[in-house]
Amino acid sequence: MSRIQIEGLTRRFGQVTAVDHVGIDIPDGDFLVLLGPSGCGKSTLLRMIAGLTPPSDGRILLDGRDITHIPPRDRDLAMVFQSYALYPHLTVARNIGFPLRARRRPRTEIDSRVETVTRVLGLGELLTRRPRELSGGQRQRVALARALVRDPGAFLLDEPLSNLDATLRTATRAELTELHRRLGSTFVHVTHDQVEAMTMATRIAVLNRGRLEQVGTPSEVYDAPATTFVAGFIGSPAMGLLSARLDLVDGGLYARAEGVDLPVGPGDPEDGARQVLVGVRAEHLALVAPSTAPLRGVVRLVENLGSEEVAHCLVGEARLTVRGPRPLGLAAGDSVGLTTDPEHVHLFDPGSGRRLVRTPTPVTAVQS
Amino acid sequence: MLATLAPHEAPPIVDATAVRSPRPRRVGALVPYLYLLPGLALLAVWVYRPLTQTFQISFVSWNLLPTSPARPVGLANYERLFTLPDFGSALGRTAVLILGLLPFTIVVPVVVGLLARRVRGRAATVYQGLVFAPLLVAPVAGAAVWQWLLDPRSGAVNQILGTTVNWLQEPGPAQLAIIVITGWHVLGFAVLVVAAGLAGITDDYAEAAALDGATRGQITRWITLPMLSPTLVFLLLMTVLLAAQWSFPLIDTLTHGGPAGATTNVYYLLWDYGFHSFDAGLGAAAGVIFFLGFGVIAGGLVWLSEKVSIHDN
Ligand SMILES: Nc1ncnc2c1ncn2[C@@H]1O[C@H](COP(=O)(O)OP(=O)(O)OP(=O)(O)O)[C@@H](O)[C@H]1O
Ligand SMILES: [Mg+2]
Numbered sequence: 008m009s010r011i012q013i014e015g016l017t018r019r020f021g022q023v024t025a026v027d028h029v030g031i032d033i034p035d036g037d038f039l040v041l042l043g044p045s046g047c048g049k050s051t052l053l054r055m056i057a058g059l060t061p062p063s064d065g066r067i068l069l070d071g072r073d074i075t076h077i078p079p080r081d082r083d084l085a086m087v088f089q090s091y092a093l094y095p096h097l098t099v100a101r102n103i104g105f106p107l108r109a110r111r112r113p114r115t116e117i118d119s120r121v122e123t124v125t126r127v128l129g130l131g132e133l134l135t136r137r138p139r140e141l142s143g144g145q146r147q148r149v150a151l152a153r154a155l156v157r158d159p160g161a162f163l164l165d166e167p168l169s170n171l172d173a174t175l176r177t178a179t180r181a182e183l184t185e186l187h188r189r190l191g192s193t194f195v196h197v198t199h200d201q202v203e204a205m206t207m208a209t210r211i212a213v214l215n216r217g218r219l220e221q222v223g224t225p226s227e228v229y230d231a232p233a234t235t236f237v238a239g240f241i242g243s244p245a246m247g248l249l250s251a252r253l254d255l256v257d258g259g260l261y262a263r264a265e266g267v268d269l270p271v272g273p274g275d276p277e278d279g280a281r282q283v284l285v286g287v288r289a290e291h292l293a294l295v296a297p298s299t300a301p302l303r304g305v306v307r308l309v310e311n312l313g314s315e316e317v318a319h320c321l322v323g324e325a326r327l328t329v330r331g332p333r334p335l336g337l338a339a340g341d342s343v344g345l346t347t348d349p350e351h352v353h354l355f356d357p358g359s360g361r362r363l364v365r366t367p368t369p370v371t372a373v374q375s
Numbered sequence: 376m377l378a379t380l381a382p383h384e385a386p387p388i389v390d391a392t393a394v395r396s397p398r399p400r401r402v403g404a405l406v407p408y409l410y411l412l413p414g415l416a417l418l419a420v421w422v423y424r425p426l427t428q429t430f431q432i433s434f435v436s437w438n439l440l441p442t443s444p445a446r447p448v449g450l451a452n453y454e455r456l457f458t459l460p461d462f463g464s465a466l467g468r469t470a471v472l473i474l475g476l477l478p479f480t481i482v483v484p485v486v487v488g489l490l491a492r493r494v495r496g497r498a499a500t501v502y503q504g505l506v507f508a509p510l511l512v513a514p515v516a517g518a519a520v521w522q523w524l525l526d527p528r529s530g531a532v533n534q535i536l537g538t539t540v541n542w543l544q545e546p547g548p549a550q551l552a553i554i555v556i557t558g559w560h561v562l563g564f565a566v567l568v569v570a571a572g573l574a575g576i577t578d579d580y581a582e583a584a585a586l587d588g589a590t591r592g593q594i595t596r597w598i599t600l601p602m603l604s605p606t607l608v609f610l611l612l613m614t615v616l617l618a619a620q621w622s623f624p625l626i627d628t629l630t631h632g633g634p635a636g637a638t639t640n641v642y643y644l645l646w647d648y649g650f651h652s653f654d655a656g657l658g659a660a661a662g663v664i665f666f667l668g669f670g671v672i673a674g675g676l677v678w679l680s681e682k683v684s685i686h687d688n
Contacts, residue, residue, distance in 0.1 A: 057586055058585075058586075059582050059585070059586070078585070079582070079585040079586045080585050080586065080587075080588045080589065080590065082586075084586065085586065085587075086583070086586045088579055088582075088583060090577075090579050092577075092579035092580055092582070092583035094580060094583075094584075094597075094598060095602070096601045096602060105584070105587050105589075105597075106587035106588050109584070109587055109588040109589040109590070109593055109597075110588050153587070157588075
């Protein structure tokens, strides 16, 4: 049972700032997913929580206790490595029992704990094998068992599913979620896979180049991305973004650009003539007759996803994607007209990339 | 009307190789052996031929002079070998030499290697250079310097220790000196081998163990050393097989196997038989016996190293 608080955590490697002033409060029992592209500093952040990489700056609190300079073995955290790091010279049983052996627990207690954990994870037949005699999925489970065996305050998982095939990954995802529900412990799970993040997390923290872009529930992050980076990173196909100028006509705002004349809802006089980035998700775009459509463009490519089709369209300079049931009735080169509801339009500040939200007072950039 | 979908059928593959004449393929199969040929030829000329000749010479009596005839004597050389007292005592001294060298080839390198992992950057390079340097000194040149250092009257060793030992002329001290100088010489090599072995163990294991609650000592005992054991068995094998050879140039320069045979090990003994006593048959017989004995030991150690080697994934 642990709450993890991170304050202004920074790590520099020479010129590179791998993690840049990250602050997150992870309440007890949370399943936090650290999501971001490769090289954004997810592993570095997780390793700092684990105590394997000393931070350059900032603090980490575990249940209110400052653990920034406490060695890993005194942190009461368990970690599953991306490589699993199973001790190759020890049998599965010895691997799983290792954390208890290191803590000098009596033999009988170790045996019974190992027995319980292996029963839960269905590893019974593998106990006398060595890691090299296991499949990737079995290794992953042994690594998990080794983390589970001593009931730690929190679990740190560094891309534990990335070495598994698609089917096994889906199954393991569900199992991890179930495990989290049953244990009620805090989980911090690193991944670059947005599906993993959306399906498993109670909250997602999106990282980009070492900076925290947004923390929120999966629906918050999907429905109200705080920055253009989050908007583009989460969702498949990625949200299309086009730059436009706002125009106020009869109290209603219109986004205008080449091929674009899109109503985006009511507005105030201060909003007129403002440059914005307009984002619409593929599933919120509908096809209409090209002549009168608010968004007019040309189809560049149509992808078949089986149940649906995705059409990539060029509207002015920008790429927008439309998604709909098969067949969409579009082919490359067709002129296309698109429309959407004003409530599904996301507006971003072109300079900072931050989301623009409606406030009772004039529209301003969100502060976070 | 409903008809079942015809199963997918790949078009037949036209076998491109079948069209070609079979000759090139046979040459192709020979290619690897052709590459091996120069190496095999060298082995045959420089290793297998002398080995066979050693076997042959061990059954004759010959004084190494090309003009004098080699007289077949059957097993007489072997009988003589086992009745001479030198043989057993040389074996005993070889065992002492091997045991004496083990601290230099295993214990110190492991300690140095583990400590060196805490040194990073430029300092680590300097440190490794210092440890490795003795290996670059030619054994005979090193021996000359040591002879000077070990001089009973003006040598630095006696001055520093405050002793008056005649290092190279008294049996016990002479053997000790040979062991220490040989150890000093091969230490760098052993440290390098251990460093390579340690570098091959990823940090992941130590990090996982640290998170699992293991102390530094536990990580060393339970993770690092077991994973290093194939390297240690390799060093043990090297020490057992090569100790006598490593010490040979030093013995030949410093003590000539003396005083009173106190530093004569098996390798020096067979050389002595052959090239000092000009008893080629006896030297060859000793060579054959040592070859077989070391072969058995090497086989055992190779088996052991297979057993302890960890296939990291
Ligand atoms: N030990 C190190 N020395 C120097 N630079 C490092 C070190 N570790 C990480 N970095 C750099 O820090 C940045 C973040 O690395 P990190 O491993 O945290 O990325 P990541 O988000 O985990 O990526 P991935 O998804 O590929 O695992 C990268 O630019 C990387 O090159
Ligand atoms: Mg990583």
